[in-house]
Amino acid sequence: AQSVSQHNHHVILxxxxxxxxxxxxxxxxxxxxxxxxxYPGQHLQLLLKYFSGDPLVKGIxxxxxxxxxxxxxxxxxxxxVQWSDTAEYFCAVTYNQGGKLIFGQGTELSxxx
Amino acid sequence: DTAVSQTPxxxxxxxxNDKSIKCEQNLGHDTMYWYKQDSKKFLKIMFSYxxxxxxxxxxxxxxxxxKSPDKAHLNLHINSLELGDSAVYFCASSRQGTVHEQYFxxxxxxxxx
Numbered sequence: 001a002q003s004v005s006q007h008n009h010h011v012i013l014x015x016x017x018x019x020x021x022x023x024x025x026x027x028x029x030x031x032x033x034x035x036x037x038x039y040p041g042q043h044l045q046l047l048l049k050y051f052s053g054d055p056l057v058k059g060i061x062x063x064x065x066x067x068x069x070x071x072x073x074x075x076x077x078x079x080x081v082q083w084s085d086t087a088e089y090f091c092a093v094t095y096n097q098g099g100k101l102i103f104g105q106g107t108e109l110s111x112x113x
Numbered sequence: 114d115t116a117v118s119q120t121p122x123x124x125x126x127x128x129x130n131d132k133s134i135k136c137e138q139n140l141g142h143d144t145m146y147w148y149k150q151d152s153k154k155f156l157k158i159m160f161s162y163x164x165x166x167x168x169x170x171x172x173x174x175x176x177x178x179x180k181s182p183d184k185a186h187l188n189l190h191i192n193s194l195e196l197g198d199s200a201v202y203f204c205a206s207s208r209q210g211t212v213h214e215q216y217f218x219x220x221x222x223x224x225x226x
Contacts, residue, residue, distance in 0.1 A: 043117070044156075044203065044217040088154060100169050101215065103156040 006104035021076040023091030033074040038088040083113045117218035136204030143209040145187035150201040
């Protein structure tokens with residue numbers, strides 16, 4: 001079945017620490033990959049996306065993600081987190097340009113000032 | 114200038130009741146979605162409408178009935194509410210053919226007692 005898994009349920013970091021959130025998707029053909037962020041009390045927002053081309057994708061607020069096809073992964077990274085990055089992060093995928101986003105279960109990131 | 118709005122934001126009701134959640138988008142999008150986020154933050158699509166026509170209908174109890182009076186609105190009506198319906202329900206919209214560029218509403222937290 002088409003699915004997305006995020007390995008980290010809750011990550012706690014101090015400011016300036018580096019971040020990597022794992023995301024793996026099941027095989028199912030051509031994929032488009034996304035990271036969404038949900039800040040406390042706010043709605044989901046698109047952080048970055050991958051369709052094709054350079055597997056290293058840069059998004060807003062200094063985030064980047066790398067698509068590794070052989071590992072079915074699309075991990076999210078940030079070299080130095082800030083307190084304002086505290087949020088819930090969701091990895092998502094569409095298969096074969098299909099009509100629906102399939103989300104992972106989310107990773108809660110808490111950044112200590 | 115809210116792009117995707119939902120009402121109400123919070124809804125507390127008793128088992129067996131019928132309730133509706135409204136969604137409106139002012140982005141001129143053709144496609145609208147309903148998602149359910151359970152207590153474990155897992156976000157799953159329920160329905161998708163394109164130009165008022167149902168295009169995605171996941172395995173959802175038929176107590177849930179979406180209604181799209183026009184392409185700017187997609188309401189969710191739930192009959193005979195059950196405890197397991199307690200969740201946060203998100204509405205989203207996108208331009209036709211851009212399923213990934215979804216704009217989400219703020220969510221409606223439904224609590225069934």
